[in-house]
Amino acid sequence: MIYLNTTSYQIMDFINNMLFFLLVFIIIPQIRLKSNVILAIVASITFSFIDIYHDGMGIPLLIISYFLLFRHYKPNWTNRILWLLIGLFTNAFSQSLAWIISVNLFNYHNQFIESLACNIILNYVFALFITYMGIYLVRRLSQYINFNDPIIITIITSSMLILLVGFTAFTTISRILNVQLEYMRTNIVLTVIIFIFIFLGTLYYIAGYIKQQQAIRELEKIKESNLYIKELEDNYDEMRKFKHDYKNLLLSLSVLLENDDDKYAGEKVKDLLKDSSMDINDVPKLNNPNLFKIQDELVRGIIISKMITAKNLGIKVTTEVDPNIRIARSYSVSITRILGILFDNAIEACRKGAEPTLNFALIDDKYATEFIVNNNTAPNTKVDINKIFTNGFSTKENHNGIGLANVQELVNKKPNFFLNTKFENDEFTVILTIEKEN
Amino acid sequence: MLNVAICEDNLELIDVYRLIFKNYMKDHPEHDMRIVISTGNPTEFENYIKYRSDNNDMFYLIDIEFADSQTKGIDLAEEIRKNDATAKIVFITTHEELAYLTFKRKIEPLDYIRKEDGIKSMNESLYKDLDLTFQRLHELKSQRKKMFHYSLGSRDYTIDVSNINYLETSSSSHKVFLHSLTEITEFRGNLNSIEEEFTNLYRAHKSILVNLDNIHSIDSLNKMIYFNDGSSCEVSRRKLPGLKRKMAQ
Incomplete structure (x- = not known):
């Protein structure tokens, strides 16, 4: 582990904590409230102090305070967890990347301040770049993928979780083995590769899911149109019956008229007109049996x-x-x-x-x-x-x-x-x- | 000589038609025509179609429904079309019986005459149809228009070459797309054989044959050909000089 004096370590910690909140605010515009900003600043300062005495305690506290941000805006829990994972991962990843570059550029012992500044600036640059790229990507993909679908969100969340756990595990192991610097590069490369795989895998999975949903919708549509057709067929049968009845009635009328029973025939016609609720002109013209x-x-x-x-x-x-x-x-x-x-x-x-x-x-x-x-x-x-x-x-x-x-x-x-x-x-x-x- | 053949099961109407034709002959003595058969019996009519011996141009007037017969007007017309693609066929019909698109597709009739429109309208229609018939026969004989033929399914199609703008093939399938003034159509074929047959079609691109007579302008910069009706197609750089030379001739 490389030595950093306590104050600068604390400053770094504070700035990193702030970055986490900044990312969260960028990802979720709905929680950009004054009270939340104050909460974020206070929490960042407090946790940076706590972290000095209890190494590693900062992160769980950070997570807890993250959930405190959702006092007014209450999205799904899956969504909250997903955003948290994205924030944490982006932060951790860009930190590692910034660190590795600054260590390579500057000598820690001779150019301490420069190294620190470089670290912080690169950290912010990378994190913001990754976040905005991610937002842009999601916007582009949302033409094809419905990001509100709970199942899709769950898929993304779980793949994000795997990624974060993997990254953390690597970092922790290298820290325990005290070869953090040497393994950092491998770690980053590995993470990027894993990210690409998981990203593609997730996309394929989502594409499959979307296809399946479409198939289900198609099937439902077919069922509906079959019902509709059945109804039409019945309609057509009814119309044929009506035609048949009509002919019979005309026949009986003609018999009456032949017997010169004019009065009775006239009454019969009136009855008929009253009875026939069906207007012939209204009968659908789709009566093409073929x-x-x-x-x-x-x-x-x-x-x-x-x-x-x-x-x-x-x-x-x-x-x-x-x-x-x-x-x-x-x-x-x-x-x-x-x-x-x-x-x-x-x-x-x-x-x-x-x-x-x-x-x-x-x-x-x-x-x-x-x-x-x-x-x-x-x-x-x-x-x-x-x-x-x-x-x-x-x-x-x-x-x-x-x-x-x-x-x-x-x-x-x-x-x-x-x-x-x-x-x-x-x-x-x-x-x-x-x-x-x- | 134009032969007129009539099949109509209403005998009074046959007399009406005969009279109309007689009047037309009187009005147009320059046209050589005669009524060869007028019958109410579809079987007799069918026999005439099958066994007629002369080679004269034909004008058929056919009713669509016959009360006492299973045979329908469209069957007679199909029988006619088997041997005679240029015969002029006019259907007599009532509104309900008309399957317009099917008839047009299978028979390509010259006209439909509706019984419910009355004798006067019938008279006018028949005069117009006869005028058109003589006009078309005249065109056919005098200029011998160059026609483009292709077949699809069970039908043969002909298109006046002067209406064609260009033909192109798609690389994926063996289909040729024909772009004319009024339609776009596709069929199985290849450009090489078409190019050989028609001299005014020029190979402007590996996959495009253009009709030189319909070209309005050539845009050498963007390598595009514009046709008189405003449509356009590509020309390859290699073929551009040759095309310009052809156009200058």
Whole structure:
């Protein structure tokens, strides 16, 4: 152990304690209160005194005072522990790094003050650099990762804990063996390597977790749309029954009229009008039985649900579906995603016109299956067909605009998917042709 | 000579159509045309399609639904299309029966005539369709436009070469992307064989063939080609001088 006189040791300790609190305040802006700042200063001074007489006591006290900072702002305990771990680790790591550099630069015995100053300055520089880098990294990653998810927080916390324990263990062992300086360098290098491994491991783990969550959501969605489809099927059956009943009633009416029983017939008609709660004009126009016979739940689901969406938006919708369409299982997800985007785009585009129309056709023959999505646009709309595929361009402002580029990407992944996009006479048509494998 | 063939199960309507065609002939004595068959029986009509002996251009007027027959108008049209890609087909339909996109896709009809629009509108539509037919036949014979062909699935497609801006291949798949004035389409193929066939298509890049007739300008600095409609594509540095020479010719 290198000798430091008591006063300078105490000053160093105080400054290091202050750094810990500074880091905590940077990481958690919510606890930057006047009272907390005073608490931090007082605690730093007190602990630096205590540390002189009871080596090592400072750290547990520091931890206790850290938890005292959360008197007003009360986040999760996992979060509090995570921030504590980050603060402690950053502090300890930058301290070691600063120390090693200052020892190498200056001779401790001849240039004591310079060495100390260098140590302190580097310590702060490294710690702040690491912290701000970490914050920047988290901000960038938060586009992809939900850092509020308790499980993700737990994963990060536990990996942070492993890192800190490892680092502390190394330092302690080298201190006990009295070879701290020699091992410090190895320690730092090892810690950096371990950090990289743990960081990557954690990222992979989180990525896996996110995928799993997505899969669960997808499954739920499928369940929902299946329910919806069931309901529609029932609806359709009911409508058919209604049609049937209607014909029977008309038949009985015609019999009455043939018997010249005009009065009775008139009453019967009145009754009928009163009875029929169902307005014929209100019956959904999705009564294309072939639509319900598409053999793939996902594809069928997306077509029906988007058609209903379009209908509800007041768009005139027609569907033409060849009977008994079968879709290969391995294509169904791609097709569903492509159709989803195409329908969304078509719905957006045609709504700008006075008489929005959306037409869909599914044509199937021996060699290929064709999905056609066609919509009209407002008269004289200018669509640059060569630009709609590039990212960020869309005829609608503030629209996400990545739709068709995404479609093209999905199509490119399949060697037997072919896309045809046409804009002519104020009509926009996209045809997806899927060649069948022989 | 243009042959007109009519299939419609309502006999009174057949007379109406015949009259319209007769009037058109009277109004346009310069056009050589005749009605070769007009029937309400789809089977008879089908036989005519299958066994007709002459090579004349055809104009078909076909009803979509026949009350007493399983055969539908679209079946007849598909039968026609098997042997005759240029035959002009006009469907007669009521609003509900029309599967617009499917028909367009499978048959490429010239027009649809709606029964509920009334005789006067029918008359106008047929006059317009016949005008268009003669105009197209004339174009086809006089200039023999250079057409680009490709096939996909069960269909053959033709595109007027003068509408093409450029073709490109993607390195990952064996697909060719065709960029024309109104559409972008893709199909299986390779640029080498296309380049050989069409002299006005120039290889501006390892993976791009451009139509020299549609180029508006060349940006040598950024190595870009701009087309008349505002679209653009890349040109490789190696090919730039050759392209300029071609354009100067």
